[in-house]
Amino acid sequence: MSSLRKKTVSGLFWTFTQQFSVQAINFVVQLILARLLVPEDFGIIAMLSVFIAIGNTLVDNGLTSSLIRTKDADQADYSTVFFMNLSASIGIYLIVFFCAPLIAKFFKQPILTDVIRLYTTTFIIRAFSQVQQTKLTKEMQFRLQMTVQIPSVIIAGIGGIIMAYKGLGVWALVWMALMQTSVSSLQLWLRSDWHPSLIFSLEKLKAHLNFGYKLTLSSLLNTLFNNVYNIVIGRYYSAAQLGFYNRADTLRMFPIQNLATALNKVTYPMFASIQDDDAKLRSAYSILMKQVLFWLAPVMAILVIVAEPLFRLLLTDKWLPAAPYFQLLCLAGLLYPIHAYNLNILNIKGRSDLFLRLEIIKKIIVVIGVICAIPFGIFGLIYFQIVSSILSFFINTYYSGRLIAYNTLTQLLDIAPIFIIAATIGCGIGWINENIVHQLSLPDYLVISIVGFVYLCLYFLTSYLFGIAAVRDFKNFILKR
Template sequence: MQGSLRDKAARGVGWSFIDNIANSGITFLVGLVLARLLTPEEYGIMAMIAIFIAVSDSIIDSGFSNALIRKVDIERIDYNTVFYFNLAVSISLYILLFFASPAISAFFREPVLVDVMRVIGFVLIVNALAIIPRTIFIRNINFKTQTKVSLIASISSGVVGIGMALSGMGVWSLVGQQLSRQLLNTVFLWGYCKWKPIFEFSGKSFKEMFGFGSKLLVSGLLDTIYKDIYYLVIGRFFTSFVLGQYTRAKQFNTIFSSNLTTVVQRVSYPVLSSIQNEPERLREAYRRVIKSTMLVTFACMLGLAAVAKPLIIILIGEKWLPAVGYLQIICFSGMLYPLHAINLNILKVKGRSDLFLKLEIIKKILAIGPIVLGIFLGIECMLWGSVLNSFVAYFLNSYYSADLINYPTVKQIKDILPTFCVSMAVAAVMWGLSFFRLSVYLLLPLQLLLGVSLAYLVYERTAFPEYLELRQVALSFLKRKS
């Protein structure tokens, strides 16, 4: 049974990682082309809308997808109840945003936001239609199908966005890319999913799942608002140019931090949920997930900070140079995101959505200070404040999760400290090369070659268990696909 679960988790991690490369990685590559065709101001306009779309998506889901994944004995009526709730809420929120768009435009002093908001708002209804099919695939730890769908949607929408940008459509090329990606994603998810809705709704089922999901809803809203409040603050108190630079820095960070976090959340939650009533096995699985995940995360994020300048100049040009400093700061807070996700998943696995909500409220109250200071002292101060808040948030998250599975914070730190030290040392050596007067086209490959070689030599020599396990999982996955 244990071997079967490990194999299932390994397949899930592998396909989920590929899925994120298809969905975000290809989109990122398309974004490199668009960044050369568009201006920072046009990216800034799209970023101004981000918080409204993200908050609306959280409300539409309302924690029901997590409730469905966690539920042991699920029935047809559960899916139908959530489906019609999601659809009704998405239509209501689109209507609200449609009529609120003039006020939002006036707040940011950007007239074009009225039309942009009313068009991109359709994505709320499109996303709502995809929730149940996606939840079914996640519940079954079937990420292979999602990978196919993401690949088709990401490539096709990329062609749409680039084509519109080449035609001189400016910010509308970003709108077209996002809308077409989500539309194709939804259409193909429905095509592969065998489930079809019928008209039925259960008040009992709704109440049961909402009791668990409502706390995750509030927690999710707080987290979404916190992550996207920077777009709101920077867009209102600075300029669309500065916001565009920050947006590009965040997108570079997303390639590693957010995607790793998504992979960990999507795979670890259903896997850990399946052994929620086996304390010893749950704790050991949880510990292995943390150690393996953070080895990869530290290496990627600290390495990204080290090569930020030549990477940005080569990929999107010197007009995006202000984004370098933002990216380097963001990397230090982003490296802890997967660790947050793993600890919070334990609260959900154990059904403690009340603690989940309590933690989100405390952390977001603490986050207000750096945001307010940033308004007066500058965006760099705001970002360094987010780094401090990320470390504080980790200690809060791990304190509560540790009590549930007897895995103390001190033990967690001891488990991940060796790989952090290795990654920090390797990144320092990589960054040290930037002091030599080298062309960025020579500097970047030298940094990457040196970093990968050093990390490989150190981990092969030290033979950390988490490294050996990751190597075995990767080899097994590659052999299975060959």
């Protein structure tokens, strides 16, 4: 277990370095673009998000996840998946190409036809390097992935900013995505020690598809319903309103997705390596869940409190209508990483059938909820996201908990102290900010700094005094040499 600990800690370090370095650069680029472009430009791209996400899911077919969990994967496995993904990417692109006018008509945005046809070439470009990246992840070579991603983001970001400054509007966002995908894929192809052989095994493909197709159906459902709000807002409201919602959602997902993605890249192969030992798996999962929420909860609480000055400082006054959306979305997203890790338990246990069943159940709930929320406008949709997130927690933990003897109530009791401390301090600081700090008319950067500093001091001090398990786990697992 000590070697696994060292490998995991090393993987965590390089993955967090990669994830936060890449996203920090991307964050700065997005801030600059938000100042140069208008909300409608971001709304147009948000309309595409569901089709891009569905396309990427269909291209992969869940095969890369199958490769990671296959302990004895060989050249035949990797090559078969490579050629399957490449063929799928071409097929999916052709379907989207011919369906582009229908999508544009649905959203009543004629420009979408050309935007979709250019943007979705990323399907084919990404397929050339998907297996290389999967192999690096399986081998936990996150340092190499970091040195690939950072130049890609920098080059694409500079190009996107120049094009936005020149007045290209939404096309600056399209070409930026193409540049980032192209530079990343080229580097992975050149720097990876793996390249495909002229091998295609139907037997291997069948084995991977047997696991992957259920995961793909689950991912399709998840992707479709994760983007259902973009679809509904884009269809029934203006592109500007979708742009406000999209920026709010993107900003709140910055801490959530960075933390979740970084940990997921390391923990999925780590969980897979101990999939047959339920006691170790349960212990590792428990530590992970508490660590994620311990660090995420105070960040989200601070963001809720300082939403308005934050938007004004970073994005200018033209984006202030997005601040109330942002506050509610932060609450809805707090359990996001926990959903992902509970579902990972199902994957590494080979229960992709159960994964699919859960997604169907949750999506039925989403359909009913969205239909009921539409008459209440965008705020009705966002409030339902909070309700949906809570319901998903109980559904996911019930099934995954049975596989590793870690039931919903036990998980809830483990994370409850973190929520109680974060919420209590948040309410107190929020009241002080609204009734005292706000009256002083301080500069936005000073308000954000004061609120953040005071909150974090109180949060960490209180957590230490009350002996929160996450503090002890962090000292034992991360700081112990």
